[in-house]
Amino acid sequence: MPLSSVRSAVEQLLLPAECLICHGLLNPRDATRIVCPLCRQRWRAVRPPWCERCGQPEPHFGPCRLCAEWPAPLTSVRSAVWLDDGARRAVHGLKYGGLPRIADDLAAAMGPIRPETDGPSALIPIPLARKRLRERGYNQSEKLARALARQWRIPVLLDVLVRTRETPTQTALTPGTRLANVAGAFGTRNAELGTGNSSAFRLPSSTLILVDDVFTTGATLAEAARALEQAGAKRIAGVTFARAAIPDFT
Numbered sequence: 001m002p003l004s005s006v007r008s009a010v011e012q013l014l015l016p017a018e019c020l021i022c023h024g025l026l027n028p029r030d031a032t033r034i035v036c037p038l039c040r041q042r043w044r045a046v047r048p049p050w051c052e053r054c055g056q057p058e059p060h061f062g063p064c065r066l067c068a069e070w071p072a073p074l075t076s077v078r079s080a081v082w083l084d085d086g087a088r089r090a091v092h093g094l095k096y097g098g099l100p101r102i103a104d105d106l107a108a109a110m111g112p113i114r115p116e117t118d119g120p121s122a123l124i125p126i127p128l129a130r131k132r133l134r135e136r137g138y139n140q141s142e143k144l145a146r147a148l149a150r151q152w153r154i155p156v157l158l159d160v161l162v163r164t165r166e167t168p169t170q171t172a173l174t175p176g177t178r179l180a181n182v183a184g185a186f187g188t189r190n191a192e193l194g195t196g197n198s199s200a201f202r203l204p205s206s207t208l209i210l211v212d213d214v215f216t217t218g219a220t221l222a223e224a225a226r227a228l229e230q231a232g233a234k235r236i237a238g239v240t241f242a243r244a245a246i247p248d249f250t
Contacts, residue, residue, distance in 0.1 A: 017031050019033075019034070019035055019036035019038075019039055020034045020035055020089065020090065020093050020097075020099070020102065021035055021036070021039040021086050021089050021090065022036060022038070022039050024036055024038070032101070032104075033104070033105055034090075034093065034099055034101055034102040034105055035090055035102065039086055040108070040109065042086055043080075043082075043084070043087050043090075044081055044082045044084055044087075045080065045081055045082075046078070046079045046080065046081060046082055046243050051064040051066065051067060052076075053067045053070070053075060053076060053077070054067035054070070054077050055077050055078045055079060055215075055243070056243075066217065066218060067218060067222075069222070070218065070222045070225065071222065071225050071226045071229045071236075072229070073225060073229045073234055073235060073236045074221065074222060074229075074236045074238065075235070075236070075237065076115055076237045076238070077215065077218060077221060077237065077238035077239070077240070078113040078115070078237075078238070078239055078240075079113070079215045079239070079240045079241070079242060079243035080106075080109040080110040080112070080113050080239075080240070080241050081109055081241065081242055081243070082243055082245065083214060083242040083243060083244040083245070087241070087242045088242070090102060090105065090106060090241075091106075091213055091214060091241065091242055094106065094140045094143065094144075094213065095136070095140045095213065096136075098137070100138050100140070100143045103140070103143035103144050103146070103147045104147050106147070106213075106241040107144055107147030107148045107150075107151060107241075108147075108151075109241065110144070110148060110239055110240075110241055111151050111152075113239055114148075114152055114239070115207065115209055115237035115239065117207040117209075117235070117237070118207075119205060119206060119207070120205070120206040120207070121154050121206060121207040121208070121209060122154055122155045122156070122206060122208060122209065123148055123149055123152075123154060123156045123157070123209050123211050124145070124156075124157050124160055124161050124208050124209065124210050124211065124224075124228075125139060125141035125142040125144065125145040125156065125158070125161075125211045125212075126161070126210060126211065126212045126220055126221070126224055127139065127141075127161055127162055127186070128140075128163065129163045129165075129166045130166075131166060140213050141211050141212050141213060142156070142158065144211050144212075144213060144241065145211040148211060154209075157208075159189065160188055160189065160208075160228070160231075161186055161187075161188060161210075161224055161227065161228065162186065162187050162188065162189055163186060163187075164184065164185060164186060164187040165184070165185055182219050182220050182223040183223065184223075185220075185223055186223055186224045186226075186227035187227055188227055188228060188230070205234070206235070207237060208233050208235070208236045208237070209236075209237045209238070209239060210224055210225065210236065210237070210239070211238075211240075212238070212240045213240060213241050213242065214240055214241065214242045214243070214244060215238075215240040215242070215243045215244065216243075216244040218238075221238040221240075225238070
């Protein structure tokens with residue numbers, strides 16, 4: 001049995017069948033879930049009007065200042081829900097609570113924000129630095145990408161985008177320092193053919209969909225897209241589970 005299946009089975013044995021957020025008992029049909037249907041319904045969807053490119057639902061007068069400096073191939077980023085208390089607790093369960101199975105609940109909320117694409121497409125999770133990956137035991141963005149892949153029936157590529165250096169956590173940084181913090185943090189490998197022997201997927205002709213857990217300013221997604229652009233990618237989108245409210249740029 002794969003290690004991931006063993007971990008999932010152990011979790012179900014050790015954890016009570018209750019919702020992570022409200023602690024209400026889960027129905028038998030939801031026993032494999034971490035968040036109950038009611039709490040999932042309470043997640044507040046991100047809705048238009050928004051910037052057509054970055055998805056920031058603020059009134060814009062003239063060009064959007066949030067995505068003005070993004071690399072040209074990154075044409076669309078969308079988030080499923082706002083990072084309110086319930087969504088934040090779900091994200092923390094995925095990132096810090098040792099609950100990789102909750103990715104299925106988060107990915108279910110992300111289903112409607114699938115980017116429209118022409119031709120082949122593939123999901124690329126934002127990679128973790130090695131130290132953080134060792135500490136956490138898994139990459140939360142990879143867990144989300146794999147859950148989305150099962151819904152959308154498209155591949156996940158793990159051998160294209162890589163971290164080239166450790167970066168401090170973005171949590172307490174301002175928008176300006178976030179950009180500087182992730183500058184040059186990503187690179188690519190296997191860039192010509194992302195799926196080994198398959199000729200159906202090539203960077204210039206396929207849409208690459210970056211996957212992350214939370215969107216704050218978009219600095220991480222933009223820098224990852226910049227590395228893919230340098231490798232020849234022409235069409236890039238991004239999806240995240242949650243979007244944090246940020247002050248307007250000045």
